[in-house]
């Protein structure tokens with residue numbers, strides 16, 4: 436089969452388009468013909484390598500998959516369209532699960548075929564195209580998990596970092612559909628205009644403004660009920676600073692680094708909560724499908740690349756030039 440393989444960590448040039456052996460079916464697993472695989476920042480982390488995280492080479496990236504079942508499996512029939520829930524048992528003490536195509540034992544979806552545990556298969560939402568359906572399993576699921584756990588209600592105010600990111604754009608769409616007021620952050624006019632189209636109520640241009648003061652201005656100094664922070668070290672201090680008493684930081688990413696310094700006194704005197712989110716459960720993915728259908732929400736697709744052009748897709752994400760999901764057509 437054709438696949439994009441990495442044989443070492445590095446820049447986009449380590450993504451190598453090759454012909455390799457098809458996966459052989461194992462007990463309790465199914466083979467899926469991959470139709471589309473969305474690119475996630477996680478793919479960048481795995482490509483570059485992270486301290487203490489092992490990958491056995493050659494490795495195939497890609498955790499956000501929509502495809503076609505190759506054989507009957509349980510209640511699923513051959514040729515049925517499916518999406519893949521990306522979390523699998525990690526087998527590592529105190530680590531709940533690992534992610535397909537990432538730092539675990541499963542190869543990912545930058546390939547014509549993939550082998551996944553049978554229980555990870557979910558029927559593809561019929562009202563979405565294949566390229567849209569593949570985009571929900573990681574960023575949208577994590578955004579949904581964070582929104583649910585924020586307990587934010589209609590008219591509550593939420594700060595969502597990175598309007599253009601997979602997680603940020605998903606969070607804006609889903610939060611607006613729940614009636615939450617959204618303040619978001621973007622870094623240029625193009626991204627600001629796109630964030631407006633998603634329905635964000637206030638958009639802060641981080642290339643020009645002091646984000647903390649702008650958020651306080653928009654909330655009349657009250658602060659926000661919750662912050663969705665996937666940016667990490669550089670944004671955590673601001674996220675805490677703009678939080679109102681009893682507010683929550685929902686944290687899922689470390690794009691700018693994982694060692695943040697925050698003011699502990701500020702943290703406890705605000706009775707703040709910091710909640711970590713790692714994807715979400717399979718049942719949350721199913722409830723996300725239902726919610727998006729009910730609210731007629733379609734995921735934001737930035738661009739579609741051919742599998743052989745995966746390195747260009749990575750270059751685009753490395754440069755932060757996307758708005759929404761970058762998808763590979765396999």
Ligand SMILES: NC(=O)c1ccc[n+]([C@@H]2O[C@H](COP(=O)([O-])OP(=O)(O)OC[C@H]3O[C@@H](n4cnc5c(N)ncnc54)[C@H](OP(=O)(O)O)[C@@H]3O)[C@@H](O)[C@H]2O)c1
Pocket residue numbers: 474475476477480573574577596597598599600601602603620621622623626641665666669670686687688689690691712713714715752755756
């Ligand atoms: N825990 C989980 O289960 C989970 C799931 C999904 C994603 N994640 C993590 O969440 C993060 C986002 O993932 P993604 O796929 O959505 O990434 P992405 O599409 O590549 O977006 C990265 C975002 O970070 C913003 N950013 C970068 N530097 C910044 C700074 N100094 N200040 C403010 N914003 C900054 C970018 O904004 P500009 O373009 O405006 O610079 C962009 O919006 C990644 O770290 C990823 O690993 C975790």
